Amino acid sequence: MSTVIRPEISKRSPWYISKHRYYELKHFCLQYPEWQQNVRDLIRYGKTSEIVRTNITEWLDPVGDTACLISYYQDQIAMVNFAAKEADAQLWNYIVKAVTQDLSFTALKMIHNIPCGKDMYYDRYRKFFYILDAKKTTLYIGREE
Numbered sequence: 001m002s003t004v005i006r007p008e009i010s011k012r013s014p015w016y017i018s019k020h021r022y023y024e025l026k027h028f029c030l031q032y033p034e035w036q037q038n039v040r041d042l043i044r045y046g047k048t049s050e051i052v053r054t055n056i057t058e059w060l061d062p063v064g065d066t067a068c069l070i071s072y073y074q075d076q077i078a079m080v081n082f083a084a085k086e087a088d089a090q091l092w093n094y095i096v097k098a099v100t101q102d103l104s105f106t107a108l109k110m111i112h113n114i115p116c117g118k119d120m121y122y123d124r125y126r127k128f129f130y131i132l133d134a135k136k137t138t139l140y141i142g143r144e145e
Contacts, residue, residue, distance in 0.1 A: 015123075015130040025129050025136070029080055032100035035073040042070050079135055087128035091116060095128050 017025070080100065084092035094114045097103055105121050108114040114121060 015126040017130055017133045021133060022129055025132050026099065028136075029099040029132075030102060032077065032080055032096075035076050039070055039073045039077075042066050042073075079139075080132065083128050083132040083135055086131045088124040091121065091124055094121070095124060098125065099128065 081092070081096060084095040084099075087095055091114070094108050094112060097112065098105075098108055103111075105114070105118050108121070116124075
């Protein structure tokens with residue numbers, strides 16, 4: 001069972017994001033193991049060279065579609081890793097474990113022997129979500145419509 005971290009912090013904090021945005025990003029991160037499994041499955045089973053004609057008269061390329069899906073999932077994984085590394089270069093792997101497996105500081109300390117205190121960890125944890133928010137917002141705003 002994980003420690004309940006307050007979802008909303010003071011607006012004066014340098015890492016402030018709204019409560020609902022925090023929850024959105026948290027649930028985004030919890031999909032990380034699924035993304036990894038999807039990449040493995042697509043690489044293992046998704047290789048095909050045939051072109052399939054669908055019932056809506058579009059030509060689809062399964063190889064290209066598979067490559068696009070693999071790229072999409074790898075980009076999501078990389079975004080989480082990037083934000084964690086930006087939050088703290090030494091603690092990034094602990095942050096990734098925590099946000100993708102819903103681990104508390106106590107679990108990180110007992111099982112993974114995290115080399116910092118609770119206050120420092122939660123500061124980096126909040127910084128991670130702040131950076132992830134900025135990264136996802138930038139990607140969304142940067143899209144061409």
